[in-house]
Amino acid sequence: MVYIRSFQLPSVSEETNFLSRDGENKRTCYTSRYPFGIFLSREVPRLRFEPVTILCGGNGSGKTTILNLIGEKLSLHRGAVFNRSAFFGRYLDLCQAETAPAFDRAVKEASRVITSDDVFDYLLDLRSLNEGIDRRRKELLAEYAEARYASFQMRSLADVDRLRQVADAQRKTGSRYVRDRVMNDVPGQSNGESAFLFFTRQIEEGGLYLLDEPENSLSPRLQLELRQFLEDSVRFYRCQFVIATHSPFLLSLRGAKIYDLDGDKVEVRPWTQLPHVRAYYEFFREHQTEFDG
Numbered sequence: 596m597v598y599i600r601s602f603q604l605p606s607v608s609e610e611t612n613f614l615s616r617d618g619e620n621k622r623t624c625y626t627s628r629y630p631f632g633i634f635l636s637r638e639v640p641r642l643r644f645e646p647v648t649i650l651c652g653g654n655g656s657g658k659t660t661i662l663n664l665i666g667e668k669l670s671l672h673r674g675a676v677f678n679r680s681a682f683f684g685r686y687l688d689l690c691q692a693e694t695a696p697a698f699d700r701a702v703k704e705a706s707r708v709i710t711s712d713d714v715f716d717y718l719l720d721l722r723s724l725n726e727g728i729d730r731r732r733k734e735l736l737a738e739y740a741e742a743r744y745a746s747f748q749m750r751s752l753a754d755v756d757r758l759r760q761v762a763d764a765q766r767k768t769g770s771r772y773v774r775d776r777v778m779n780d781v782p783g784q785s786n787g788e789s790a791f792l793f794f795t796r797q798i799e800e801g802g803l804y805l806l807d808e809p810e811n812s813l814s815p816r817l818q819l820e821l822r823q824f825l826e827d828s829v830r831f832y833r834c835q836f837v838i839a840t841h842s843p844f845l846l847s848l849r850g851a852k853i854y855d856l857d858g859d860k861v862e863v864r865p866w867t868q869l870p871h872v873r874a875y876y877e878f879f880r881e882h883q884t885e886f887d888g
Contacts, residue, residue, distance in 0.1 A: 598698040605689035652856030658839035666708040675712035705802030810842035818844035
C-alpha cells in the first residue's frame with residue numbers, strides 16, 4: 596500500500612534565492628538557518644516512494660531531516676520533539692508532498708513518526724515502572740511479615756480491615772500475598788527485546804510509518820525479527836514505511852527502494868552496492884576461513 600507517493604525538497608534556485616536575500620538571512624549564522632543548506636551541494640531528485648522506501652546515509656547525510664520534513668508536512672503524530680530552527684517552517688513551505696487518495700483521516704490517525712528517542716523514552720518509562728514495582732514489593736513483603744506474626748485481637752468494627760490483612764497473611768505465602776496486591780511485573784526483558792516490543796505495539800494496521808534508525812538498541816537477531824515484522828505489516832496489514840537506516844539487515848527488506856544519500860547525487864541503489872554494506876561483505880569474506888574452520 597502506498598499513502599505518500601512522492602516528496603520534493605526545495606530546488607537549488609529556491610534555496611539560493613532564500614539564502615541570498617538581504618536583511619535577516621544574511622545576518623543569521625549558517626547553523627541557525629537549518630535545514631537550508633543541508634542539501635544545497637547535492638542533486639536530490641523528487642523522492643518517489645514504494646511500500647518500503649529506505650533513506651540510507653551516514654551521519655549528516657540528511658536522512659533524519661527528510662523524515663522530519665515529511666512528518667511535519669503531513670502533520671503526522673510524533674512523540675519526541677526534534678531539533679528545528681526558526682527557519683524550519685519556511686523551508687517546509689518550499690517542500691512538496693504528493694499523497695494518494697488512500698491517505699484518508701483513518702490512515703492519518705494511525706500514522707506516526709517513530710524515532711530512537713521515542714524508544715529510549717519508552718525504555719526509561721519501563722525502568723521507572725519496574726523500580727516502582729520493586730519498591731512496592733519490598734513494602735508489601737515487610738507488611739506481610741509483620742501481619743503474619745502479629746498478635747491481633749479484634750475490638751471494634753474499625754479493626755475489620757486489619758483482621759482481613761492478618762488472616763490473609765497467615766493463609767498465604769509471601770509471594771502470593773504480594774502478587775495479589777501489586778500489578779504483575781513488567782516482563783523481565785532486555786532493552787533490545789523491550790525496544791522490539793515497542794515497535795510491535797506502535798505499528799498498527801493501515802498506517803504510514805516514518806522510522807528513524809529503528810535498529811538502535813536491537814541485536815542482529817532482533818533486527819532480523821523487526822525486518823520480518825515490517826515485511827508482514829506491508830504484505831498483510833496495508834502499512835507503508837519510510838525508514839532512515841544504515842543497518843544491512845533492514846536494508847535487505849524485501850522490495851525496498853533505497854536512496855543513497857552519501858553521494859553528490861542522491862540516487863536509487865541496490866542494498867548490496869552500498870559502500871558500507873560492501874565494507875561488511877569484504878570484511879567477512881576476508882575472514883571466511885575462520886568461519887569455515
